[in-house]
Amino acid sequence: MNEEQTVVRRFRRVSLVSLLSAMSQLGTLVVVAIALLYPAPFHQNQLPAIRIGSDLLMSHWPTALLIQRTFAQEHQLPLWNPYFGGGQPLSADPLATLFYPPTHLVHFLSLRDYYLVLILGHLVFAGLGMLLLARRALGLSPLPALVAAVSYMATPRLIGHLGAGHVTIVQTVAWFPWLALACWATVREPRRWSAQFGVCIALMLLAGHPQMAYYGLLMTAGLSAWLLLKRWRLEGWRAALLSLAGLAAAAGIGVLLAAVYLLPLMELTVRSTRQLSLSSVDTYPLQHFLYELIDQQPAPHFLWEGAPHYPWEGILTPGLTVLALALLALAVRWRQVWPLLLAIVIVAALAMGNSSPFYLLVAKVLPDFDRFRGLARIWFVALMLFALLAGLGTDALLQGMRRIRSRGTVAASFLLVLIVALSLVMTDGGHAHVGEVRPDTTPSLLARSAAQLAGSGRIYAVQGNFPQVNAVQLRTPLANGQDPLLIESYASYMQRAGGYTASGYQLIIPAYDNSQVQPHAMLLGLMHVSVVISQRPLTDPLLMRVGEVDGTLIYKNIADAGTAYLVLPGPDRNPPSLDQVRRLNADVRAITLKPEQETFTFSTGTAGYFVIAMPAFPGWNAVLDGHSAPVQLMAGVLPSIKVGPGTHTLSYTYAPPSVRLGTLLSTVGLLAVLGWLIAGYFWKPGKSRRSRKDDGPHMESISSADPPTCAVAAGEGSKRDSAR
Template structure:
């Protein structure tokens, strides 16, 4: 890779000659990107896995459910394993419509999960390099920027799947925006629309929101403040270019509407509808002021296995070392200091670098929680936790500045005349930076490598075998490892959901706390479990059968799965699987109301209720009764679920504040519950219309549009 020369104190101007990239460069950088991904994530290439953080409490349970349903030939719109169910599309992080997740239909879950992560690391590297090349610096400088951005910000967050999935698209969006402002080609707008739509389809949305904010500042900043490198024709038509970019963002929302509309529906019925509730704090995951020093003093903060940031006064909200991580590498800081002093002496700095300084500084200023009294009430800002995530913009800013600094340094006349010095600098700088970031990625994380992934051990678990042998009704398990038991093919409570139905977070509906995992349950808690349809309990301690209405059905150490899941297999644990007696189960008749007259109690008439099929989007049952009554399905009431009796629509009655009830007359009846939410249909129609509009605008003759004209 050969860097293009540049003028002192700034990168090249961004003309076609300096920003053109050959296929040879693409192949070389792709090889570098792949090599670095192997260096950082070799165990994943070897078929291993990760455990820690949210990996097995959130992401693998979702992806395993998706893979199971796709293998069964069903496109799941509802997840019936977590708690009493939740809208899979609305929650968003399963990413049902994200194209990369098609891998879960053809690969095993662990291989697909690893492949998706690794592909995004490679793509993020390539996109960052290419965006920096669009600004003018050469290939080597672009590689430096990609290293700082990709391996400075993402590896500690490997336990957060959404980080790399969302962060991959930020540099691509900037590349397309920059290229459009320079060349004014409709093709670039089309790719930008697809990029932003893909980022939204990946789910979670926070990094997509940050990307949109960056574009909202970057595009007008380039057109009005940092015009260096833009042709005069672009500057003269800047209002039209800004309008075209804004309309592209609107089109991206339309393309992703099939994901966004269901999420908006869930948001209205979620714990985030009231951001002041105790179960949701938008300040969680901020970056305290004191923790900013990690950038220049990593030895003070980074210690494997110890979270230093949680030991300091973090301010008005909690945080952790992953959400608050910000590091660029000490060699990067040294490079910026050297170049910065030289630039100050020359008093000549590229306006684009000043723009990035401003963006990075604004993002950094947002990372503490001081702004919450205002921003928690603003659209978008109050929806997400993790102010520390805005540091992704700061990291990209530093990456761009580092690329410009490298370009300036390596094109000094002394280094050009003495090529050996430049080679020596490169040969020492890049390995040192890579080692520094690799070392920090191992110290500053919750994730641990496993030679054999946890999900590949599920079938070897005796608890799995026992639960799968239960055929009377679907199992709902009470367990202290949130969501993990869903990997065994059963439903599990309590739940862990970042965006979930409000019923799970309503204190009047949830199990009374503290939860009875290491204590005897109260009568109120046992009553809640029975009414909630919990059929089994998995405990790490033997239960007192005098206080618990349970029957022991399995006692095991489960060294293959549960031992590893809880403590990595280092601490021997005994697991006890109980059947909970007196539970409603998944489907039950409600007892008739008792009369106050003891001589006139209602007669107990024979009646039965059994599920005949139970899938993600459809449930069928056969019921028999002599007098009829109210039937309850202990799954969550949610818009889109409809019930019919013998093919005729029936009214859903909310039972105990959250379950699906229906009144049934005497006799035998067939009941069918189906999930066909209007939000997905509306979103799909909007996406289809947007796709037609997108294709039309892409194929129509350019001369018909005065908004954007190609430069001939």
């Protein structure tokens, strides 16, 4: 009995020590994240990424406000965003991340607090994933693993992108260590971990940045191939095939779970300006690339042709302290870490873009690999590897100190963590662009004046000086828009209506402004633009100047056709071309005007087309007098419904089949995950031969060393843990 009590007391003591250790590590990550965002966590009105052109203010804030307001007032999620770009599917917008679970914290917090929690949480989450990856896959002891975690979550490039407002990049990159960890676990025990790996894949896809998700999947594919090769060498082809089946199942589950977002995204992408010819011209010569590894400041964009145009795109350094620890790991543990160096070299060759022959070769093989902006963003994968090397370097350094003098090693470990954290926080200083939120999220006098004059109509800002966030706040739709996936037919129409020309990929409406650009009032009116604002005089006589606010002229468009109108058919009895438009003098009355449903009643004495002033998009359905009606296009963009003489009622509703099908597939994926987990809980197969031998960390999964060497290394790691 006394022996049993002794065992219980020892178990409780060990459990308590483990819990305290875990809590202290998590607390360290939280403190580092707070330091990176300082002073925002301590001021009610501050956030990172408060700067001119910030994606957080320009795109993320307005879509979050729309989601928050719509759910609070109508108890449903918004699928359509009517407020910029003429109207766009919110369910497909990567910047909205409508189906990413953390997005829905917005229902419980103010927008400022929501973004602070979201950003802080993802930084800690990234560090926690790296901590577990280093502990489990590399067998590192807690403090070296903590160095790896801090090195990744505070890497300067990540904070630089955060300062630019790239919230979805931060969200997606935070999943990289978890992907690697889940991939490693699935190869070892596919029956146990495949479902969880699939969930990680899905959440990375839902996090909202397609480019970084693409790179994350590439990383996962490369890691899977390496681990499968190692498993085949160690345990034979049967074990490798079982692992391959587990990886394939995880990929299927991930795609199914994310289908509710992926299907609408694909539907929008093929109809967006993104589908136009786009080929990246980014280039990073080797000498500049190597210099940026140690330079704490990004290179100016004018140093060479094809250089990054934005400072955050040119940040390559992992931090000098991290780099020094990584070099130490390479020097001391070459046999163990050479695969990590090889992976870094491969990623570097891809990040150098068009100056690298390897990139040019890969771009011809991988689909759409050369159609991304900011090719150096793939360097995030290498920064994760640098963090792992820093953890290994720390472990090697502590082992060397322990051989010389065992006392003081723990203090030295804490000191190393502190040095790495402080050096990265100092390097990242200013990258986060912390600032006051209220001045940039409060509608200006110009915005309020123009919105009041516009009524239900759209506003067109010639210089784009009407913020999208103000449009959502004031419930005033814009003809302008800035988004990576603008509807191509609408962007083309607005070129003609705005009096400018642009070619290739366009993510801003209007694309530019100069003294030669003169908007066309009648064409703007067909898209229900009732107010035009400009910082210079406009010449169209149908634009009537009504005021001036803060140096910006306000024009009333007397050619505004309204929310919907009737036109005569063209010579071929189809909707007329823009040069042939003849409007019918008919009374059109709006019964319902909601973002996803518009209902009208009207009378006409002659046959014609009922035109709705918004860009057409799949999922919008017309019901005329209780019967489904086909929708044709006027000018390739305006939805037009053929009507005969008489009085009619028409309802135009957004109910996208892509979202319904995606929801069904995601439900199937969720049921598959639940079934997998339940089956795993009740069915406990015997452990594999390898698992019976060693339940500890398996360093051979990333190492090229022979199995005996790896087993010894793993054993040493276990002994260190026991000693602590």
